[in-house]
Amino acid sequence: MSTPPSAAEAPTPYAVVVQGLTKVYPTGGEPVRALDGVDVSFARGAFTAIMGPSGSGKSTLMHCMAGLDTPTSGSVRLGSTELTSLDDKRLTLLRRDRIGFVFQSFNLLPMLTARQNILLPAQIAGRPVDPERFAHVVKVTGLADRLDHLPAKLSGGQQQRVAVARALVGGPEVLYADEPTGNLDSRSGAEVLSFLRDSVRDLEQTVVMVTHDPIAASYADRVVFLRDGRLVDDVAHPTAQDVLDRLAALEG
């Protein structure tokens, strides 16, 4: 008879757990409290959007969770790894091996084809890419007939899909997307958001996205709202109108 795992060994349902996260930026004058005791957890295999008025702390939260910025106090766990206890070298490896990033700018290398761009990070890390995973990611992102094209021959939406595929192919524990549709027209934006959502459904990917766009947020399973560095609202499966209403209430 098998013994049930102890609580310490039981896998957590959360990809990322944030507790008491505070970030104070020293400035010439009054220090800026960008995050003020944020507690939030992101479930594995779910798509969560982070929203809030300008200056509410969205980017700071994402940067602290991604190991790109160091919190003043509090805890960030990726799986069972406490990020705040890692030195710079370990943080760099953690970002490379366990986290995927998609930004507003696509950051593709212009002289490499879509396929080469997708495979580049794994190549640099000296890590083999599972051919099945590659095929699956290419299918999910709808890039099968575009793999040999240079970025200049792709639309903005297709370029961002290459960036999403590049972020997904290594099977990161979490994909952080910072305004991924900020440079796209609404049709291309909708395509990219659909692919992000499909990656959550088909690849059980965990996605956390910062956005200003209520329509983009409505693709998520859940939207959390920040104001003045604090988590003030948390909504499951909202419509774009729900998001607009809550943002208006926060900004009012």
Ligand SMILES: Nc1ncnc2c1ncn2[C@@H]1O[C@H](COP(=O)(O)OP(=O)(O)OP(=O)(O)O)[C@@H](O)[C@H]1O
């Ligand atoms: N490096 C920094 N030094 C000083 N203050 C900073 C720094 N980075 C951010 N801040 C301040 O921290 C607060 C939160 O900023 P943050 O960029 O996280 O907000 P945001 O919600 O992402 O804003 P936006 O929607 O405008 O991008 C703001 O008051 C900002 O001015």
